Amino acid sequence: MFKSIILAAGKGTRMKSDLPKVLHSIFDKPFLGYVIDAVNKTSVVDENFIIVGHQAEQVEEFVNNNYTNSKCILQTPQLGTGHAVSMVLPYLKDYNGEIIILCGDTPLITSDTLSAFIKFHKEKASDITVMSAIFDNPANYGRIIRNQDGSVNSIVEEKDANESQKTVKEINAGIYCVNWNKVKSAFSELSNNNAQGEYYLTDIIKWGNEKHLAVNAYTIQNNEDIFGINSRENLAEASRILNQRTLHKHMKNGVTIVDPSTTWISPETEIDTDTIIYPSCYINGKNKIGRHCKIGPFAHLRGNVVLEDYVKIGNFVEVKKTTIKSHTNACHLTYLGDSEIGANVNIGAGTITANYNPLTKVKSKTIIKDNVKIGSNSVLVAPVTIEEGANVGAIGVITKNIPAWALAITRAPLKILENWVQKK
Ligand code: UD1
Ligand code: CA
Numbered sequence: 001m002f003k004s005i006i007l008a009a010g011k012g013t014r015m016k017s018d019l020p021k022v023l024h025s026i027f028d029k030p031f032l033g034y035v036i037d038a039v040n041k042t043s044v045v046d047e048n049f050i051i052v053g054h055q056a057e058q059v060e061e062f063v064n065n066n067y068t069n070s071k072c073i074l075q076t077p078q079l080g081t082g083h084a085v086s087m088v089l090p091y092l093k094d095y096n097g098e099i100i101i102l103c104g105d106t107p108l109i110t111s112d113t114l115s116a117f118i119k120f121h122k123e124k125a126s127d128i129t130v131m132s133a134i135f136d137n138p139a140n141y142g143r144i145i146r147n148q149d150g151s152v153n154s155i156v157e158e159k160d161a162n163e164s165q166k167t168v169k170e171i172n173a174g175i176y177c178v179n180w181n182k183v184k185s186a187f188s189e190l191s192n193n194n195a196q197g198e199y200y201l202t203d204i205i206k207w208g209n210e211k212h213l214a215v216n217a218y219t220i221q222n223n224e225d226i227f228g229i230n231s232r233e234n235l236a237e238a239s240r241i242l243n244q245r246t247l248h249k250h251m252k253n254g255v256t257i258v259d260p261s262t263t264w265i266s267p268e269t270e271i272d273t274d275t276i277i278y279p280s281c282y283i284n285g286k287n288k289i290g291r292h293c294k295i296g297p298f299a300h301l302r303g304n305v306v307l308e309d310y311v312k313i314g315n316f317v318e319v320k321k322t323t324i325k326s327h328t329n330a331c332h333l334t335y336l337g338d339s340e341i342g343a344n345v346n347i348g349a350g351t352i353t354a355n356y357n358p359l360t361k362v363k364s365k366t367i368i369k370d371n372v373k374i375g376s377n378s379v380l381v382a383p384v385t386i387e388e389g390a391n392v393g394a395i396g397v398i399t400k401n402i403p404a405w406a407l408a409i410t411r412a413p414l415k416i417l418e419n420w421v422q423k424k
Helices: 032-041 057-068 083-088 111-123 179-187 201-210 230-252
Strands: 004-008 045-053 070-074 098-103 128-134 143-146 152-156 170-181 216-220 270-273 288-291 305-306 312-324 329-341 350-356 366-368 380-381 385-386
Touching: 004 032, 004 083, 032 045, 032 057, 032 098, 045 057, 057 070, 083 179, 083 201, 098 111, 098 179, 098 288, 098 385, 111 128, 111 170, 111 216, 128 201, 152 201, 152 216, 170 201, 179 201, 201 216, 380 385
Parallel strands: 004 045, 004 098, 045 070, 128 216, 270 288, 288 305, 305 312, 312 329, 329 350, 329 366, 350 380, 366 385
Antiparallel strands: 098 170, 128 170, 143 152, 143 170
């Protein structure tokens, strides 16, 4: 099995944030989570070393809470990407296999691209493989310098490049695969004699050539995969790209997305065929949506939502941590949270599950069985169960369980005072 090193010690100054850069999120999942997930999904890596520095405790907490196969290693001070990788040396003294090195701020990297990269590395029997891409605007990236015969000579950082090197459009994507046994001694030989006074990881290319190792570059076709995030603008662009990928996947699979430009669906949402997503929906977190459902316009699913087939979630309906069985409708202005809802249920406009007690901070469940009808503007005060077939009259404030097939009414009876206006 391979190991990976993920560089995440940098500050991310341009984010202008209290958070470390790699903990900024897309659909509430930090960038670093996307990178670790992509690496794990290749199924060839059994252990990840995350190099942390700036706000290390926060990054470490995220990693330890979410990944059992990942270990954080502190790099203080941060003396460059080469120095960052050298932090693992004490942990991998006897390791002989391959190591993938990548950065924690490129959340769009996919396991498919990593797998193709690894395959290339193996097929070439390469000792050092670097991922490259062709950019129309290569500014700020390290440039891949090739020899006349096309072989890779070295990587030159923008700040160290001469005018002719700056015209090179092939850039270093910052992802590498190395044979650890052959490369580990490089890290005691790197120098910081360059424009930034840093120990550059990129110098292992030149070093490898001097040691007559097999050095190769793998040029990717889809430049979006290596999109690195340095600013809030980059974050918005990466979010858009990730979202568009997800929408196209669903459309290919038989889901109608009426307006891809205003629809947001998290990568962890599954949607079955013939479901229609109307404009301006925000679907976040992990959800499972069945066949022939209609969602929106203007619906908000907040995660852990499971909808069976033929469910309708209409405008200004918010749903969280709720399962809904087939042919149930919640069409207008409703909040459903921490609920289990049966089949053939009609939830009237303006229904609220009052799931949260702000005094005790306890969240409770609402259970609504099959064939229940909830009248408009009702509040279901959890914990509460509405048994099968029961009806709740409009403006019901339901604080007790309602038995099957009963009618529950809590509103004051309608009074009509004849000619009241004239008398006044
Ligand atoms: C680096 C590459 C450049 C490449 C680019 C791709 C070097 C010298 N240059 O440049 O060729 O085109 O990535 O994005 O490697 N980090 C640490 N510890 C450190 C320094 C950096 O963990 O001491 C981490 C950063 O948090 C970041 C990553 O390494 O995640 C890259 O560092 P950064 O300074 O952003 O490198 P670039 O200048 O972008
Ligand atoms: Ca830098």
